[in-house]
Amino acid sequence: MTSAAARDERRISPVFLGLLAVMAVSAWAVWTGFADGSAFAVFLFVTSAWVVSLCLHEYAHARTALHSGDTSIGEKGYLTLDPFKYTHALLSIVLPVLFVILGGIGLPGGAVFIERGRIRGRWRHSLVSAAGPLTNVLFAVVCTAPFWLHALDGVPRPFRYALAFLALLQVTAAILNFLPVPGLDGYGVIEPWLSYRIRRQVEPYASFGLIAVFAVLWIPGVNAVFFDAIDALLRSLGVQEFERYCGLDAYRFWEERDPFCLMAR
Template sequence: MTTATARRDRRISPVFLGILAVMAVSGWAVWTDFAASPGLAVFLFVTASWVVSLCLHEYAHARTALHSGDASVEARGYLTLNPLKYAHALLSIVLPVLFVIMGGIGLPGGAVFIDRGRIRGRWKHSLISAAGPLTNVLFAVVCTAPFWLGALDGVPMAFRFALGFLALLQVTAALLNLLPVPGLDGYGVVEPWLSYNFRRKIEPYAPYGFFIVIALLFVPVVNDAFFDVIDALLRGLGVSDAERYCGWELYRFWQESPELCTAAVGG
């Protein structure tokens, strides 16, 4: 690969820059109350921010793989942050965004293709798998920083609610992705340390793990237990139930928000 080609394969995609622009402009609109509909501005800001985090999640996998020995991620365009380059754009972007719109949950996506045969060392394999969800953890820390630092003075309520809801998405995505279920990153972290025979037995079920997790989230007992953990984590980070709830309600701008939330943002 020539130097010019390498630079092109790592150049940030205009698609990603466009998503960043939407995030910045809509975030400014939420902060300044410029938009006629605060809910629409929150929707655009949270959705664009969520897609940015998905791109960074996949980039983290690819970049770690590159430094671990898999140079093929460069030729596939994974280092450009272009979501259209992913092996499964439907699973990586479309499905997670739909789940946010329909259910307010940060669904882990998948994935970039990593040539595992080029990588030597169990720790490297585990780190590649862990890099994605750790990006969501970092994103959640950034979103919640104003809350746990007590730096909310002067932050508009609509923006505060949007950050609370965005933090919810990042925490759910990180927790779900770290589950040791075949097909998810959590299993990829532990897989190199499992016996060969065990991995062979599990391998046929890997394509279904992602969908099994989705199905289980529709089971009331599982759903309640999962969100009890999420609520506890977010409260520990200083984000109240009311802030997350109002963020979710404002996000669904096509429905009438509760008076408590609209009054708080001056709607």
Template sequence: MSATTHRHHERRISPVFLAIAAVMGVTGWAVWTDFAASTGLAVFLFVTSAWIVSLCLHEYAHARTALHSGDITVGAKGYLTLNPLAYTHAVLSVVLPVLFVIMGGIGLPGGAVFIERDRVRGRWKHSLISAAGPLANVLFAVACTAPFWLGALDGVPVAFRYALAFLAFLQVTAALLNSLPVPGLDGYGVIEPWLSYRFKRQIEPYAPYGFFVVIALLFVPAINGAFFDGVDALMRALGVPELARYCGSNLFRFWESAPEICAV
């Protein structure tokens, strides 16, 4: 196998990702056309598959930026195929975020691809690799909210509008949480190259716990309230009414009784 063919194989889109994207497309069509017997189930499958797609794009953004920054090993690890099963921590990257969406309706940052940082030269490149993931979530949120801030909602079915609003909410929460300067999250990865060696050595033992500390802090009422107030403010700035996000969340949790205000 030639080097060119080998590199092409490393970047071939995974059938696993294509299957997930197909589920997103089919269920999105079902929500749009009201084809499914249960609109709530269709919204659940559409949002869940779209959320997994966004997680794959998040990790791909890290890997692709690392590739162009000097780490040529990311291809051999399968990170450029968009295969969620290829991640270093598949449970943290996919399973746990999906479970939190189902249980609590919040977009959590996932795990990470393993980047060989010693191959990357320059602090700006290291920062950009870490920033690439949250930026992918931001772009996904912009795409989901485009019909709202462009005023292009005419003809968009109500259920699909609600689903987009909830999906955008997940992207915004994930981007904000992952941008926090907490060890173990991408926000810390952005500033880490600019910190002193001594400080980084002191912080290093606590890095594996940063993710769980953030989750625990979200259960503190004052912090929880401040965080979601900020999320709601961003959603309003993107033209998404709080009611649309609320009803999207209700449709997503189709096993619960939906209020009359969210009837579709």
């Protein structure tokens, strides 16, 4: 492979740069309350930041796979951060965004296609799977940093609420992705350590893992336990429930705003 071809394979996509631009401009609009359109700006900011995090999630998988032995990653376009290059663009981008819009929950995205036969060593296989959700963890740490560092003085409330809601998405995505369920990254972490017989028995169910998770979360008791755990974790990081709620309220700009959140501005 020539150096020019290698550079092309790793050149950041204009699509991703466009997403960063939308995120930056909408973040500025939320911060300044530009044209009193902070609600729609919150929608743009959170959505673009969420898609950026999904791209980084997939990039982390791909980059780790590259350094673990899968040299085919570059030619597939995964290192360009272009969301349209992913094997499962619907699962990786479209459905997670729809779940945010409809339910306010961070849905794990579909994985990039990695040629596992090129990778040697169980630890490397586990690290490739863990790299994606660890990116969500890092994103959550960045979003919550102003809260646990007590650095919110001067931060406009709409921007604070948007960060709180974005942190909720990142935390739910990280936790869901780390579940040891076939089809999710958490199972990919432990799969190399399982016996061949168990892996063969589980393999047919991998495509139904995410569906099963959401079916279980539909059970009221399980749902309550799950979101109580999310709430406790975010509270420990200084993000309060009303901040997340007002972030979601602002995000849904097409609905009537809650007077409590409007007064809190």
